[in-house]
Amino acid sequence: MTENAQGAVDYSTKIPNNVRLNDDQRVLKALEQWHPGYIDWWMTMGPEGFQTSDVYLRTAISIDPKGWAKFDYVKMPEYRWGILLAPQDENRLVNFGAHKGEKAWQEVPGEYRAMLRRLVVIQGDTEPASVEQQRHLGKTAPSLYDMRNLFQVNVEEGRHLWAMVYLLHKYFGRDGREEADGLLQRRSGDEDKPRMLGAFNEATPDWLSFFMFTFFTDRDGKMQLESLAQSGFDPLSRTCRFMLTEEAHHMFVGETGVGRAIERTCEAMKAAGIEDPYDINRIRTLGVVDLPTLQKKANLHFSLSLDLFGSEVSTNAANFYNSGLKGRFNETRIDDDHLLTSATYPVLKFVDGAIRIIDEPALTAINMRLRDDYVKDCQGGVSRWNRIIDKAGIKFQLTLPSVAFNRAIGEFRNVHASPEGQQLSDGEWAARKDEWLPSKDDGAFIESLMKPCWDPGKYAGWISSPKVGIDNKPGDFEYVKIAVS
Ligand SMILES: [Fe+2]
Ligand SMILES: [Fe+2]
Numbered sequence: 001m002t003e004n005a006q007g008a009v010d011y012s013t014k015i016p017n018n019v020r021l022n023d024d025q026r027v028l029k030a031l032e033q034w035h036p037g038y039i040d041w042w043m044t045m046g047p048e049g050f051q052t053s054d055v056y057l058r059t060a061i062s063i064d065p066k067g068w069a070k071f072d073y074v075k076m077p078e079y080r081w082g083i084l085l086a087p088q089d090e091n092r093l094v095n096f097g098a099h100k101g102e103k104a105w106q107e108v109p110g111e112y113r114a115m116l117r118r119l120v121v122i123q124g125d126t127e128p129a130s131v132e133q134q135r136h137l138g139k140t141a142p143s144l145y146d147m148r149n150l151f152q153v154n155v156e157e158g159r160h161l162w163a164m165v166y167l168l169h170k171y172f173g174r175d176g177r178e179e180a181d182g183l184l185q186r187r188s189g190d191e192d193k194p195r196m197l198g199a200f201n202e203a204t205p206d207w208l209s210f211f212m213f214t215f216f217t218d219r220d221g222k223m224q225l226e227s228l229a230q231s232g233f234d235p236l237s238r239t240c241r242f243m244l245t246e247e248a249h250h251m252f253v254g255e256t257g258v259g260r261a262i263e264r265t266c267e268a269m270k271a272a273g274i275e276d277p278y279d280i281n282r283i284r285t286l287g288v289v290d291l292p293t294l295q296k297k298a299n300l301h302f303s304l305s306l307d308l309f310g311s312e313v314s315t316n317a318a319n320f321y322n323s324g325l326k327g328r329f330n331e332t333r334i335d336d337d338h339l340l341t342s343a344t345y346p347v348l349k350f351v352d353g354a355i356r357i358i359d360e361p362a363l364t365a366i367n368m369r370l371r372d373d374y375v376k377d378c379q380g381g382v383s384r385w386n387r388i389i390d391k392a393g394i395k396f397q398l399t400l401p402s403v404a405f406n407r408a409i410g411e412f413r414n415v416h417a418s419p420e421g422q423q424l425s426d427g428e429w430a431a432r433k434d435e436w437l438p439s440k441d442d443g444a445f446i447e448s449l450m451k452p453c454w455d456p457g458k459y460a461g462w463i464s465s466p467k468v469g470i471d472n473k474p475g476d477f478e479y480v481k482i483a484v485s
Pocket of ligand 1: 127156157160221247
């Protein structure tokens with residue numbers, strides 16, 4: 001490995017790391033005590049039925065952007081979940097809020113301890129939650145390539161949990177340890193001890209949901225990590241910066257997964273001479289997912305993910321910002337005073353039955369701004385999906401629904417709205433919601449397509465093959481050597 005001392009990864013300890021765990025026996029011991037509970041969680045809540053299979057995975061071994069990962073066959077429980085932080089910049093400053101211009105903090109500022117711990121725990125809770133949500137999917141994988149990608153995402157979410165747990169043990173003493181234990185105790189969808197955020201308690205029943213989840217919900221994760229990467233608390237910033245390297249692949253899995261389903265549908269329609277994308281029954285007999293159903297899936301996952309941004313106007317968000325703990329997307333590239341004491345920001349609200357723009361103090365509208373940046377980012381991917389449909393010559397466009405559609409949190413939680421943003425009565429909503437969100441029948445149809453396809457190089461009929469293999473492997477590469485158990 002060609003790295004400076006700071007970036008060197010120590011593989012001699014049970015827990016690979018570049019934070020010199022060996023010099024910090026207290027934290028090393030705490031993490032070694034946490035480890036068995038983690039493995040126990042992974043064995044009971046991780047990918048079901050594939051724990052003894054050899055999976056061609058990438059493992060982070062370095063923080064050098066040019067060569068941070070190596071690929072090899074690994075049994076998932078033996079994956080080396082390491083603690084890797086982006087390199088420290090001695091000159092880094094707090095770049096926003098009341099402490100702007102101070103040297104970035106290497107220790108937790110006492111006055112912000114509780115707020116900071118909450119931010120770390122909320123982020124940490126999402127990581128194991130998605131693994132739990134996706135644990136049944138291996139069995140219906142449409143190819144070994146896709147199965148491998150699922151498991152890659154899963155082990156990396158596991159590593160992200162490690163990253164947050166490291167911060168809790170290192171910087172928050174006893175209550176940090178309790179929170180780290182709590183992260184292994186909550187369960188996605190559990191009535192008594194659910195995960196902390198709504199979208200992470202929803203089911204991921206099929207592969208289309210998985211792809212939509214990695215496109216929409218992992219992208220919320222990206223935005224949260226981007227704003228935590230701005231933190232004046234330097235260890236959090238460094239942790240999140242490295243997590244973002246891995247997160248990019250998760251969104252790739254989502255975007256290309258949906259894109260390949262679209263491609264296959266268009267191809268099958270053309271081969272059968274079907275021009276009307278709404279000729280749903282005929283299209284479904286071809287064994288592919290009709291485009292209007294893909295739109296419904298997108299509507300669902302987009303709206304659930306918007307809820308993760310919290311209320312548009314939020315004093316918590318203002319406090320996080322003002323304290324220098326959580327910034328805006330691309331904070332240091334924004335041309336303003338980074339204090340926001342007198343600035344305003346346009347917020348969408350429902351007024352007299354219509355969506356209107358109301359200027360709010362920019363400081364309390366931080367969540368709204370991050371959500372706007374998120375929507376823009378989503379739109380880029382949706383436009384790329386539409387190009388696939390265009391190229392096939394089919395007259396259909398996927399769109400993002402209105403931010404007022406199907407919301408449970410924020411300004412629009414108490415109103416029903418169509419995907420176009422028109423307010424609806426309870427009756428209208430009940431009568432029409434199956435036009436916009438996946439219905440029971442849609443779910444049953446998609447489920448009927450979820451048949452495993454595990455011959456190397458083969459793909460289930462509803463999805464096309466990828467353009468290139470992982471790590472440039474040939475088309476018939478055996479990404480998972482399935483162990484018969
Ligand atoms: Fe993650
Ligand atoms: Fe992720």
